[in-house]
Amino acid sequence: MNKKIWFLLFAISAFFITAAYPQAKDGIKKVVIDAGHGGKDAGAIGSKGKEKDVTLAVALEVGKRIKEKCPDVEVYYTRTADTYPKLEERSKFANSKHADLFISIHCNSNTNHAAHGVETYVMGLHKTESNLAVARRENASMLLEDDYKTTYGNFDPNSPESYIIFSLYSNAYLDRSAKLAAKVQNNLVKTTGFTDRKVQQAGFWVLHSVAMPSILIELGFISNPEEEAKLLNADFQKKLAESIASAFEAYKNEAENKAPANTDKDKNNAEQQPAAENKPAEEQKPADNTKPAEPQKPAEDLKPVENQKPTSNVNDAGVRYKVQFYASKENLSTNHQKFAGLQKVGKYFENNLWKYTSGDELTYESVQKILKSVKEKFPDAFVIAFKDGNKIPLADARKLQP
16 A cells, blocks of 8 residues: 555544544543553563563552542453453554543663663654654564554554654644653652653554553663562562552542642643653673673672772761663773773672762762763763662662761
8 A cells, every 4th residue: 555545544544533432521430451562472571571471460450459449430451361462452442442541551671771760651753762762662562463564554663754654643632641641650750769751752553543541651671670670579560550540540530620630740740851862871792802790799799899989088977979870791891991081980780780880979969960971971870879888779878968
């Protein structure tokens, strides 16, 4: 089929779907929860777990908690076991149920194992290459379908040009989707302590044809060892589910005029600019012949090595702030050419990875200048803290700082 004709049919069908399935006028009564991937589609794969297993566990728990909080709501699932519904089938299922909300649950992944954080998407055009990368990875599920060319026409999830079709799509539910996304994002950041990657827009096939407000949640990076360990933890999965269910309840109450209008915090989050581009931090082997680390060092051994001494007197709290910017299975020298131009490069061993830092500051304020500089070369850099040579939560360090 001619590509221009196919694009036109896509736009017409999108309009028809929106018109054919109007939003319920009597409140939020039906929600469809989509556990991303499944069956032969494992999704993103970490060192120990698979995205499809995390999303199913969280999705089922979300539905359970929504029913507890809102007994009048009917909860439907696109899958309740390790099965593989096609992308198109997921959205058609939601439309067939005349649902009022569609929530798709996923885990993020990146070749840069230091990439981290939680983000929530609504349907729209990508504004950064990192947003496009996420959409391409999730849309690539269609390639596992035997008849995907018949179902999805000329759409190629790996071709940036294919995403032009989404410029023809007018999302009648964008405002309501953004409000729900903001509540979910705020709750998840507060619960997990993960970095806030904000509410974003991108072209997800599973969202484009649902006739209702819809969001896609990236719970965290399964490619990041620290976040993967949490995502695989059953208790942590329940916390994630509680965050999402509570956001749903708040959204429902507002939509049904049972609570004040959404807060400024929700509004600000929904209108935030996209997070900084998540560029991979070069996973190629270094140019020199540095040999891999010889551990097995225990995972609890978090003391930094080869760090420079601080430039001023030690404070009573013994706290040091550093900027973590890179992680690798290889034990690189802190003088490696990859780190050229960075100040006070150090490293420590954690979760079977060598993690590299810049700076060794006495105050949180002073490390911010280093963070800004390091982000020019490593956009995913972030601040960490040590006390007496042991890594501690950043929030605890701030409390200890004089």
